[in-house]
Amino acid sequence: MRRAFVVAKKDLMIEWRSRMLLVRVAPFALLVLVLFAVALDSEPLILRAAAGLVWLAMLFSSLLVVQRAFAIETDDAALDGLLIAAGEPAQVFFGKTIAAFVQLVSLAVLLVAGAIVLYGATVSASNIVLLVTTMLTASLGLASVGTLYGAAVANMNSKDSLLPLLAMPVAAPLLIGASRATEAAFGSQTIDAAAGWAWVALLAVFAVVFVSAGAAAFGTLVEAES
Amino acid sequence: MDDIGFILASWLLTLGSVSVLAVATVRRAKRLASQVPDSAKPWR
């Protein structure tokens, strides 16, 4: 796992220096929240929909994060060098997933704050743990799915339009689970905290499945690139 | 009258699209087959 952390650190340092997350992705995510409000044009509706809208915005933003994660590798065929240096492809997968995870968690914090400020959502103290756990497990699931499918389309010409088509259906359970759990955390009438935790369990299962699947499949996928 | 329209549409769309696929497949196969040596056709 040490090599995975090296890969993660490399990705995060590149991100830190280029500030793509800060300058491009975060503004886009917030913009999506604003556009939802403009499109739906009803404060009570927006408040009720807040949880789902946060995670929709997360889904769209995650595409940008993942595309960036692989764009930095395909320039100058850096991915091949990375694979040789890391030894096992799974380590590269873990590393990239961790880096994506860190970025996505930051986005999630930003978006939840956005929902609180822009939509009037509230989180009672008793629901904070639920909210944080949801954000962590959902971000891990999204990071692994994104990294996996990002790798699958990395060296293709039409990768930018193919990634959403492939990854979004797979991320649907994440969207469902994270939205319902966050809805519970925001204090919904229909979903109580216990149900919220059940959804978190689904998110955790999803994350485990896709982190494992990714580790197994990554090697075959990037071997196909050479 | 909605009924009969939808029923016919279902059947015609299904059988129609399958036929189009079938004809297109056979046509393209014949065209390619003449450009490829018989050694590449193990089913013969």
Added chain:
Amino acid sequence: MTNAAATPVSGTATSKGTATTATRLIGAAALALTAFVVVSAFWLTPADAVQGESVRIMYVHVPTAWVAYLAFVVTAITSGFSLARRHRTLGFDRVAGASAEVGVLFMAMTLVTGSLWGRLTWGTFWQWDPRLTTTLFLFVTYVGYLAVRNIDTDPQRRARRSAVIALLAVLEIPLVHFSVVLWRSLHQEASVLNPDGDVRLDGLMLFTLFAGVVAFSLIYVWLVLHRQRLAALADARITTGLDAAIAARRAEAASTSGAGA
């Protein structure tokens, strides 16, 4: 090489396509059985007591759904084999691709006929129940799989990449279905409205339905055999083209070096 007049290559190519005795037999059986099913669906079977004439859509909807799912299973299994059996990767991969091509068509037809049937029986074109929603996701997944297959030109690379995508889909679909079931259970629908659920099937109706499933399965097999062979021809043409180009280069090099010496 792209000469539309299709002149034979190197004297050993013929215009004999992908048809064999087996496909001709299967094709004939499929046609005959389908004709029977159409006649029976429209004239021989009675209208349903509850649904009236709209039950006649069932005879096309249920068989297409069956083939759509069968095709997906075949794609998944052959994808697994194409990764596991390295020396037979391309063969399995071609079947996986052909099955998906046919499957996506049948899945689209399943969704369309189901939607039309639903419109007649419940009054709405769509319902967000788990079965329909998962079918829709499965359709989108198919489309994505075919899009991935379209990108690579190298058969080996394409085989490996699409096999992984197919196997991931096998993982993903149950997860999607489970989440949707949980999601819809929140909405406490009084009854999951299901057109084929409330039809009482008597002897001839059941037989026609079964015949339809068999007929469409035969159509599926016929289509997959042909499309799989078509894929083999397409790959072979690329190789033949390359070989011809290399041979032409060598001939050119030999004649110029001869002339220049």
